[in-house]
Amino acid sequence: MAKKPARPETLPDRWAARAPERQLLLWVLFAIGVGFLMVLGALPKDGIAVRGLDLLPPLGFGLAFFAVHLAFVGVGFRGDQLLLALVAFIAGVGLLAQFRMGVYAGRSLGLSHLVLPLGVTALTLVVAALMDGRYRLLASGLWVWALLSLGIVVFVLATGQRFRGAVYGSGFITPTEGLKLSVVLFAAAFIDHHAKALARWRGPIPFPRVRPLWQLALFAVLLLGLLMVQRDLGLVLILSLTMLLMLAAGTKRIGFLVYGALAAGAAGYAVLQFFSHGQRRVASWLDPFQDPTGAGWQVLQGLSGMYAGGLWGEGFSQARPRYTPIAESDFVYAVVAEELGFIGSALLLVFFALLCWRLMLIASRAKSPFGMLAATGIACVFTVQTLLNVGGVAKAIPITGVTLPFISQGGSSLLVTCIAIGLVLAISDGEPKPVRKKANAKRTAS
Amino acid sequence: MELLNTLFQSAPWGALRIGLHAVFLLAAAYVLKQMLDLRAVVGLKHLAKPRAGFALAGLVMAVAFLGVLAYQATWQLSGTARPEFIAFMQLHDRRQFNPAHWIDRGRILDASGTVLAETRAEQTPDGLAARRVYPFGADFAHVVGYADPRFGASGVEGSANIDLNGGKPGSLKEWGELTRQLITQAKRHKGNDVVLTLDAAMQRLAMERLGERAGAVVVLRPQDGAVRVMASTPSFDPNRIDANMFLRADPRARLLNRATAGLYPPGSTFKVVIAADALDRGFSGRIDCPADGWTTSGRYRKIRDHEYYEARRAGRSWRGHGRIGLGTALAESSNVFFAQLGVYLGHDAFTGTTQRFLFNGRITIGAGQTRQQYMRTGRIPRIPSSDRYGLAQASIGQGKVLVTPAQMALVAAAIANDGVAVQPRLVVRDQPVAAGRFMRSGTAGQLRGMMRRAVTAGTGRGIETPGLAIAGKTGTAENPFGASHSWFIGFAPADRPALAFAVLVEHGGYGSTVAAPIARDLLILARERGHLR
Numbered sequence: 001m002a003k004k005p006a007r008p009e010t011l012p013d014r015w016a017a018r019a020p021e022r023q024l025l026l027w028v029l030f031a032i033g034v035g036f037l038m039v040l041g042a043l044p045k046d047g048i049a050v051r052g053l054d055l056l057p058p059l060g061f062g063l064a065f066f067a068v069h070l071a072f073v074g075v076g077f078r079g080d081q082l083l084l085a086l087v088a089f090i091a092g093v094g095l096l097a098q099f100r101m102g103v104y105a106g107r108s109l110g111l112s113h114l115v116l117p118l119g120v121t122a123l124t125l126v127v128a129a130l131m132d133g134r135y136r137l138l139a140s141g142l143w144v145w146a147l148l149s150l151g152i153v154v155f156v157l158a159t160g161q162r163f164r165g166a167v168y169g170s171g172f173i174t175p176t177e178g179l180k181l182s183v184v185l186f187a188a189a190f191i192d193h194h195a196k197a198l199a200r201w202r203g204p205i206p207f208p209r210v211r212p213l214w215q216l217a218l219f220a221v222l223l224l225g226l227l228m229v230q231r232d233l234g235l236v237l238i239l240s241l242t243m244l245l246m247l248a249a250g251t252k253r254i255g256f257l258v259y260g261a262l263a264a265g266a267a268g269y270a271v272l273q274f275f276s277h278g279q280r281r282v283a284s285w286l287d288p289f290q291d292p293t294g295a296g297w298q299v300l301q302g303l304s305g306m307y308a309g310g311l312w313g314e315g316f317s318q319a320r321p322r323y324t325p326i327a328e329s330d331f332v333y334a335v336v337a338e339e340l341g342f343i344g345s346a347l348l349l350v351f352f353a354l355l356c357w358r359l360m361l362i363a364s365r366a367k368s369p370f371g372m373l374a375a376t377g378i379a380c381v382f383t384v385q386t387l388l389n390v391g392g393v394a395k396a397i398p399i400t401g402v403t404l405p406f407i408s409q410g411g412s413s414l415l416v417t418c419i420a421i422g423l424v425l426a427i428s429d430g431e432p433k434p435v436r437k438k439a440n441a442k443r444t445a446s
Numbered sequence: 447m448e449l450l451n452t453l454f455q456s457a458p459w460g461a462l463r464i465g466l467h468a469v470f471l472l473a474a475a476y477v478l479k480q481m482l483d484l485r486a487v488v489g490l491k492h493l494a495k496p497r498a499g500f501a502l503a504g505l506v507m508a509v510a511f512l513g514v515l516a517y518q519a520t521w522q523l524s525g526t527a528r529p530e531f532i533a534f535m536q537l538h539d540r541r542q543f544n545p546a547h548w549i550d551r552g553r554i555l556d557a558s559g560t561v562l563a564e565t566r567a568e569q570t571p572d573g574l575a576a577r578r579v580y581p582f583g584a585d586f587a588h589v590v591g592y593a594d595p596r597f598g599a600s601g602v603e604g605s606a607n608i609d610l611n612g613g614k615p616g617s618l619k620e621w622g623e624l625t626r627q628l629i630t631q632a633k634r635h636k637g638n639d640v641v642l643t644l645d646a647a648m649q650r651l652a653m654e655r656l657g658e659r660a661g662a663v664v665v666l667r668p669q670d671g672a673v674r675v676m677a678s679t680p681s682f683d684p685n686r687i688d689a690n691m692f693l694r695a696d697p698r699a700r701l702l703n704r705a706t707a708g709l710y711p712p713g714s715t716f717k718v719v720i721a722a723d724a725l726d727r728g729f730s731g732r733i734d735c736p737a738d739g740w741t742t743s744g745r746y747r748k749i750r751d752h753e754y755y756e757a758r759r760a761g762r763s764w765r766g767h768g769r770i771g772l773g774t775a776l777a778e779s780s781n782v783f784f785a786q787l788g789v790y791l792g793h794d795a796f797t798g799t800t801q802r803f804l805f806n807g808r809i810t811i812g813a814g815q816t817r818q819q820y821m822r823t824g825r826i827p828r829i830p831s832s833d834r835y836g837l838a839q840a841s842i843g844q845g846k847v848l849v850t851p852a853q854m855a856l857v858a859a860a861i862a863n864d865g866v867a868v869q870p871r872l873v874v875r876d877q878p879v880a881a882g883r884f885m886r887s888g889t890a891g892q893l894r895g896m897m898r899r900a901v902t903a904g905t906g907r908g909i910e911t912p913g914l915a916i917a918g919k920t921g922t923a924e925n926p927f928g929a930s931h932s933w934f935i936g937f938a939p940a941d942r943p944a945l946a947f948a949v950l951v952e953h954g955g956y957g958s959t960v961a962a963p964i965a966r967d968l969l970i971l972a973r974e975r976g977h978l979r
Contacts, residue, residue, distance in 0.1 A: 024481065024484070027476060027477045028477055031474050038463060038467060043454070044455050050447060051447065078492060079490075081484075081487075081488040082488055085481070245503075249499065289530045289531075292534050293538065293598065303522075304534065304544065305539075306522040307521060307546070308535075308545065310545070316470075337518070340470075340471070342518070345522075347474045350478060353508060354478075356504075357504050361504075362493070365493040365495065365496050365497070387511070391514045394514055394518035394521065396513065430492045
């Protein structure tokens with residue numbers, strides 16, 4: 001293997017180094033542009049004239065992503081080149097779906113116009129700040145992340161308002177979205193710090209030792225318990241699975257997953273026993289036709305739309321996804337499947353799967369253990385969240401009420417996801433110099 | 447902007463849009479292909495070698511995505527294999543372009559083939575659309591029901607829904623054919639017709655005779671439960687359903703099927719139920735019925751006969767019935783007799799009777815694959831054993847006793863059918879099912895004679911018609927909301943009954959002058975149409 005050069009020095013070199021990203025990004029922007037033409041073209045059909053303001057979201061979208069690319073070139077970023085295009089496509093489809101559902105129908109420039117550019121800016125800033133190995137500084141904030149996580153949950157419990165079975169902060173901001181990042185960072189830092197002790201199991205039946213684990217366990221029980229009080233079962237599922245996978249990845253002990261699965265089974269059973277909320281969801285999942293106009297209504301309307309869309313779909317803005325309740329947030333996947341058909345939704349899922357795979361790849365190749373753990377956590381959150389949402393809409397699993405990353409409406413969710421992707425990108429930039437010279441040399445030789 | 451708007455409204459935009467749709471999907475696919483091509487260039491060579499275990503995680507992730515997608519396909523692409531799903535979409539999906547609406551839903555016919563509901567293709571601004579048409583409008587609105595993508599389905603449209611859509615495809619070939627027809631829209635898939643036991647002519651006469659008044663008519667064959675008439679007024683036009691009917695509490699309750707779900711005090715018609723129990727227990731005595739009436743305790747108002755009030759109104763005096771037997775009491779509809787009889791039989795007997803006659807329940811009248819159509823029977827709460835006056839009131843069909851017209855028709859049918867009640871059924875193909883034995887065979891025979899006498903020489907003599915041999919029982923049920931409800935239940939011909947019926951007119955007044963003539967007119971038509979042979 002040839003010795004990889006360090007960072008490209010001159011601007012033309014940097015420009016050339018990121019040519020693949022540019023090429024992919026331009027094609028993605030072209031596809032989204034075509035999609036936008038379709039969405040705009042459907043407006044006059046409903047008696048709405050296209051206004052100049054309507055061109056703002058797609059232009060803002062295109063400029064924002066190209067600006068990220070230029071920023072990457074500018075700072076000589078050498079991280080992954082696929083992620084940006086993947087994110088751009090998924091976010092673009094999200095923008096189309098949101099536009100189509102009338103999020104941008106307001107008369108003037110609104111907050112909704114700023115959400116995506118803000119998120120992309122945050123992504124860029126995170127990359128610029130944490131690249132070149134600087135992300136490892138985050139590991140030193142171990143207890144900051146723990147306190148932040150618990151603080152968020154307690155804050156929401158104390159001040160939140162209940163809406164559609166979930167708890168929101170003021171102004172319908174969902175601060176709990178932040179947990180997806182803070183919990184991952186805490187767990188990564190903690191496991192990184194105690195990796196050896198955590199990996200040392202003993203006993204005739206292998207069992208993890210309590211001593212190094214208890215702080216993490218207490219944190220998890222407190223956090224998940226409080227989330228359970230808020231009835232945010234989806235988030236509980238995402239976070240508990242993420243922490244378990246991170247433990248397994250950090251210690252190479254598959255046993256964590258086995259014990260985790262046992263605990264999750266017991267906890268799930270208990271939850272179904274005591275929470276009628278969850279029971280109803282399972283019942284309406286098993287047989288939505290039991291109460292088609294009540295509990296089964298939303299999922300059946302979503303499926304009806306998909307069925308109506310068929311293989312190819314009716315085309316963007318040709319269908320009537322409004323008939324599915326709250327289609328713009330949790331059920332946005334049904335909108336895509338209805339308007340773009342099975343082919344379109346399968347394409348979108350391929351993009352999602354590629355993004356998940358890329359995140360995992362970066363995790364598996366990160367040089368520092370902390371980077372590996374953080375990227376694992378983010379990849380896991382992203383994958384589980386996507387699968388929970390899409391599976392719920394397709395009725396493969398019960399509805400858990402989680403959003404579809406980048407596509408569902410919601411500023412908090414988008415912002416946190418952008419920051420998380422930025423962090424993984426920063427990790428993919430590698431280290432300023434080899435972490436352990438000897439190990440690296442050995443690997444090069446072999 | 448102008449240019450864009452003009453373009454979007456121009457004629458070629460339609461074709462262009464489909465082109466753009468294809469370009470969008472192709473561009474997305476092309477991005478994927480490029481990623482495949484560039485995989486060597488964008489390999490993360492400056493990072494470490496992949497760690498073990500992550501490939502497995504990636505595989506699990508890919509399998510999960512594939513699984514979700516495959517399951518999604520079973521709905522999105524082969525939803526036709528799920529008849530409940532197709533039925534749901536037909537009834538609850540407002541998307542006009544949904545292929546489920548393309549199914550040519552079967553017709554609903556009456557026993558002689560008259561179309562009561564059919565689907566017609568209509569030209570709309572959005573293209574060809576299927577519309578459900580009910581030729582007789584409001585006349586069959588409750589029993590046939592409606593099927594509407596916005597408001598769902600009711601009546602037979604609801605219970606026979608899956609059959610009307612063509613049922614469940616039996617074989618893989620059938621299923622493939624259905625899918626092909628739906629996707630290509632080459633041919634409209636034809637559902638099955640459903641033939642009802644109803645007689646459209648009689649139903650329409652019943653609706654006409656009820657007219658503006660609220661009420662219900664049920665006519666059925668005692669031997670096999672085939673329902674000839676199930677009418678309820680006021681009704682609505684199922685061709686023009688509007689949301690207001692559902693949103694606002696309609697003071698006239700037009701959506702309510704009064705025949706199967708309206709609860710009314712049965713008044714004197716309930717006396718046949720008490721009489722049946724008494725005869726079952728071998729009662730054959732006489733009871734003294736003073737003209738001044740009778741009560742269980744001095745604290746309560748006396749229960750008196752209608753002759754007493756008529757005489758008082760006319761300023762005459764009335765001698766009373768004196769000591770009479772069950773036959774005379776039923777023919778003259780003596781309240782004083784039945785109040786005493788009910789109390790004599792006792793609370794336990796009354797409770798047992800209401801159970802045997804299936805009050806406080808519901809009976810299936812149309813069985814579908816996923817949904818059923820029911821009739822309520824009534825609501826008779828248990829009377830505390832300390833409440834003797836309540837029992838006396840209940841024995842003359844007043845107080846807390848509430849019944850549906852369909853149940854009273856079923857009571858008459860049981861008397862006509864030697865004591866056995868057969869479940870009313872609306873669909874010809876359904877097999878007759880016994881609902882239960884309401885009384886002994888001998889009791890039914892005796893009651894048939896007594897009810898015939900009520901028409902020849904009793905309260906129903908006004909409708910005696912040569913050759914019809916109507917047997918029946920009138921009812922004039924007091925209620926707290928206004929004038930008395932007018933009832934008439936019975937069967938004809940008395941010696942070998944071919945039809946049993948119940949007629950109710952809300953606040954109609956006397957049963958003998960309002961409800962009974964409607965029954966007579968229906969029976970005359972029934973004879974013309976050959977239903978009395």
